[in-house]
Amino acid sequence: MQKITREQLIDKASKLLSNGTVSCVLGWKLGDFDYDVTPAVFNTVEELNEGFVFNDFCGANFSKYLVAKTGKVDGKILVFLKPCDTYSFNQLLTEHRFDREKVYAVGIPCEGMADIAKVKAICGEGVLAIGTDGEKMTVATLYSDEPALIDAKDVLAERCENCKSKKHVAYDELLGEEGDVIESNRFDEVAKLEAMSADERFAFWQNELSRCIRCNACRDACPACTCEKCVFDNPTSGVENKSPANSFEEKLFHIIRAYHVAGRCTDCGECSRVCPQNIPLHLLNRKFIKDMNEFYGEYQAGAEVGMRAPLVDYTTEDLEPGEVFDRRDTDA
Amino acid sequence: MRKCKAEKLNDIFALIAQDMTLYLPVDTEGGAAFTKWNENVKYSESLNTVRSPKDFFFPQTENLMAFKTEGKNIEIIDTRSETEDFAVFGVRACDTKSFDVLDRVFLSDPVDSYYANRREHGVIISVACTRPSETCFCTAFDIDATSPQGDISVWKTETDVYFEANTEKGAALMEKLSALTEDCDNTAVESAKESTKAILSRLPLKDLKLSAFGGGKTMELFENEAWDELSQSCLGCGTCTFVCPTCQCYDIKDFNTGNSVVRFRCWDSCMYSDFTKMAHGNNRLTQKERFRQRFMHKLVYYPENNDGLFSCVGCGRCLAKCPISMNIVKVIKKIGGKTNE
Ligand code: SF4
Ligand code: SF4
Numbered sequence: 018m019q020k021i022t023r024e025q026l027i028d029k030a031s032k033l034l035s036n037g038t039v040s041c042v043l044g045w046k047l048g049d050f051d052y053d054v055t056p057a058v059f060n061t062v063e064e065l066n067e068g069f070v071f072n073d074f075c076g077a078n079f080s081k082y083l084v085a086k087t088g089k090v091d092g093k094i095l096v097f098l099k100p101c102d103t104y105s106f107n108q109l110l111t112e113h114r115f116d117r118e119k120v121y122a123v124g125i126p127c128e129g130m131a132d133i134a135k136v137k138a139i140c141g142e143g144v145l146a147i148g149t150d151g152e153k154m155t156v157a158t159l160y161s162d163e164p165a166l167i168d169a170k171d172v173l174a175e176r177c178e179n180c181k182s183k184k185h186v187a188y189d190e191l192l193g194e195e196g197d198v199i200e201s202n203r204f205d206e207v208a209k210l211e212a213m214s215a216d217e218r219f220a221f222w223q224n225e226l227s228r229c230i231r232c233n234a235c236r237d238a239c240p241a242c243t244c245e246k247c248v249f250d251n252p253t254s255g256v257e258n259k260s261p262a263n264s265f266e267e268k269l270f271h272i273i274r275a276y277h278v279a280g281r282c283t284d285c286g287e288c289s290r291v292c293p294q295n296i297p298l299h300l301l302n303r304k305f306i307k308d309m310n311e312f313y314g315e316y317q318a319g320a321e322v323g324m325r326a327p328l329v330d331y332t333t334e335d336l337e338p339g340e341v342f343d344r345r346d347t348d349a
Numbered sequence: 350m351r352k353c354k355a356e357k358l359n360d361i362f363a364l365i366a367q368d369m370t371l372y373l374p375v376d377t378e379g380g381a382a383f384t385k386w387n388e389n390v391k392y393s394e395s396l397n398t399v400r401s402p403k404d405f406f407f408p409q410t411e412n413l414m415a416f417k418t419e420g421k422n423i424e425i426i427d428t429r430s431e432t433e434d435f436a437v438f439g440v441r442a443c444d445t446k447s448f449d450v451l452d453r454v455f456l457s458d459p460v461d462s463y464y465a466n467r468r469e470h471g472v473i474i475s476v477a478c479t480r481p482s483e484t485c486f487c488t489a490f491d492i493d494a495t496s497p498q499g500d501i502s503v504w505k506t507e508t509d510v511y512f513e514a515n516t517e518k519g520a521a522l523m524e525k526l527s528a529l530t531e532d533c534d535n536t537a538v539e540s541a542k543e544s545t546k547a548i549l550s551r552l553p554l555k556d557l558k559l560s561a562f563g564g565g566k567t568m569e570l571f572e573n574e575a576w577d578e579l580s581q582s583c584l585g586c587g588t589c590t591f592v593c594p595t596c597q598c599y600d601i602k603d604f605n606t607g608n609s610v611v612r613f614r615c616w617d618s619c620m621y622s623d624f625t626k627m628a629h630g631n632n633r634l635t636q637k638e639r640f641r642q643r644f645m646h647k648l649v650y651y652p653e654n655n656d657g658l659f660s661c662v663g664c665g666r667c668l669a670k671c672p673i674s675m676n677i678v679k680v681i682k683k684i685g686g687k688t689n690e
């Protein structure tokens with residue numbers, strides 16, 4: 018499905034390594050299966066040839082890795098950024114979370130990444146190999162003699178079905194053609210939740226969040242969550258909690274987290290991608306984004322470096338708190 | 350061996366549920382999860398539940414005791430109560446083996462009475478696998494997915510369900526089910542086992558080589574340079590430890606309710622920065638050290654203290670759920686060599 022190939026990326030990375038522009042490469046490393054791809058640092062051309070992979074399962078957003086990795090290397094790190102990753106990249110720069118001088122960013126086009134859970138929902142367990150063939154995907158499993166041929170668009174990850182932009186908002190160099198900010202239907206699900214009664218909405222979130230095992234993967238993968246020490250990890254903070262006290266206690270963790278990333282969340286979708294319990298966490302964040310758009314005018318976190326998010330910026334046109342309450346009353 | 354028609358399975362469930370709470374895997378938005386049975390829930394044939402059945406015996410949080418102060422007196426309140434009988438249906442061979450691993454921790458001296466209480470009252474009904482996944486590697490730990498352990502073992506074919514009791518508890522429950530089941534020989538079960546074995550022999554991870562691991566390998570493996578690379582992208586999220594059927598570490602904490610204190614325990618994870626934090630601070634300061642702890646514990650320290658038994662059962666949950674796709678198989682291959690050639 019991807020238009021850019023592994024070979025093109027290795028070629029680019031090898032050149033930049035060989036001519037000394039960068040000292041290492043942040044890329045995806047192939048695992049035991051075609052879909053189990055691990056973010057990794059590659060130091061040599063040989064390492065790239067051996068383990069670098071680029072396929073429809075290279076969803077991990079590398080921006081956040083730059084916070085830790087830029088402090089550790091001499092010279093520059095080459096990072097490949099999909100359009101959505103570039104928003105996180107800018108947002109992190111806005112927050113001074115890494116040194117721009119230590120990064121060489123190459124924008125790469127993206128046709129949307131696949132979700133292995135969706136592949137398995139169609140083809141079953143026992144996936145042995147996944148190949149691409151234009152708009153189709155071939156899936157060989159333990160249980161069929163012939164590989165299944167499925168439409169790549171049927172297994173797109175949720176965030177890619179609702180992609181908001183094919184445009185890269187940050188890079189040093191771009192591979193392939195630049196895309197545009199696109200119309201998406203990403204607020205449709207939020208609108209459905211808004212249309213529910215308060216009780217229905219409560220039941221919806223209770224059902225979803227009661228599955229949370231508090232593994233913190235959502236927080237740890239989130240590029241907006243970059244506190245050196247999260248308040249929830251600090252045993253002396255009084256709110257540190259390694260596990261839910263009851264089946265809905267997690268709402269606090271999630272609501273606090275959603276507030277903390279409000280205005281900074283770029284809607285990259287990493288939280289929902291990594292959740293082992295398939296909780297649609299992105300809907301919480303999108304609700305905040307939708308509200309901010311409606312209250313303060315359209316705002317996309319990470320669109321430019323240095324933007325001031327509406328929640329931390331005061332203008333005389335700002336909505337009065339009372340108006341928010343009025344709106345709530347007419348909604349209910 | 351006893352059997353019943355496949356369409357009678359729900360009657361079996363109903364009969365079990367007359368006397369005890371019955372849990373079985375049910376498909377949810379988040380994948381299969383053990384759920385309390387009632388007429389309206391549908392048994393899921395799904396291979397592995399997202400959360401393992403260890404939750405029934407070692408829940409994520411549980412209260413241990415409470416304290417109440419009045420003036421200068423502290424009252425200590427025992428919050429334990431006798432667990433009621435319950436049954437868990439649909440446990441896979443790998444997960445039944447995980448109870449051996451947990452038992453050695455919680456039932457050796459001093460016995461953990463909270464865990465023991467639940468073990469005494471729980472009946473495990475395992476179901477043999479017929480469609481293993483590519484992430485399954487129970488074979489590496491000599492676990493036979495076609496002959497799962499537990500109090501009762503169950504085999505399902507298209508038309509029938511077969512039962513075999515393995516323990517007294519299992520026999521007592523089978524006795525109760527006698528009106529719905531009939532005696533039979535094991536021909537059909539044997540042939541079902543054969544066809545599953547043919548699939549198991551084609552699993553991509555079947556040749557995982559474990560000879561580099563086990564008791565006595567600490568010095569050799571501790572400073573292995575591969576830990577740097579293996580752990581470099583680990584987020585420290587702990588997902589792997591929470592979905593793992595054999596991870597057994599917990600933290601004990603006091604919760605101040607305002608007028609009393611409740612002492613509870615909850616799962617901990619060696620992947621967390623405050624794991625085993627002591628007065629002097631932490632003994633594992635980097636994610637590499639925490640990451641190494643998880644795998645050294647499963648593959649070296651635990652077997653060292655438990656007659657060579659590894660504390661991984663090859664269920665594949667961590668393979669499926671790690672956000673960065675780093676897992677015990679990659680560790681075994683990188684450090685222990687690729688296959689048994
Ligand atoms: S990733 Fe999912 S299960 Fe883990 S803490 Fe976040 S919401 Fe809970
Ligand atoms: S190995 Fe994976 S699941 Fe485990 S803590 Fe690291 S990132 Fe999380």
Ligand code: SF4
Pocket residue numbers: 589592593594595596647660661662663664665666667668677
């Ligand atoms: S380490 Fe992974 S494969 Fe092994 S028992 Fe735990 S979750 Fe299963």
Ligand code: SF4
Pocket residue numbers: 396397441442443444478480481482485486487488492493494662663664665
């Ligand atoms: S690891 Fe083995 S026992 Fe466990 S589900 Fe897979 S095939 Fe069955």
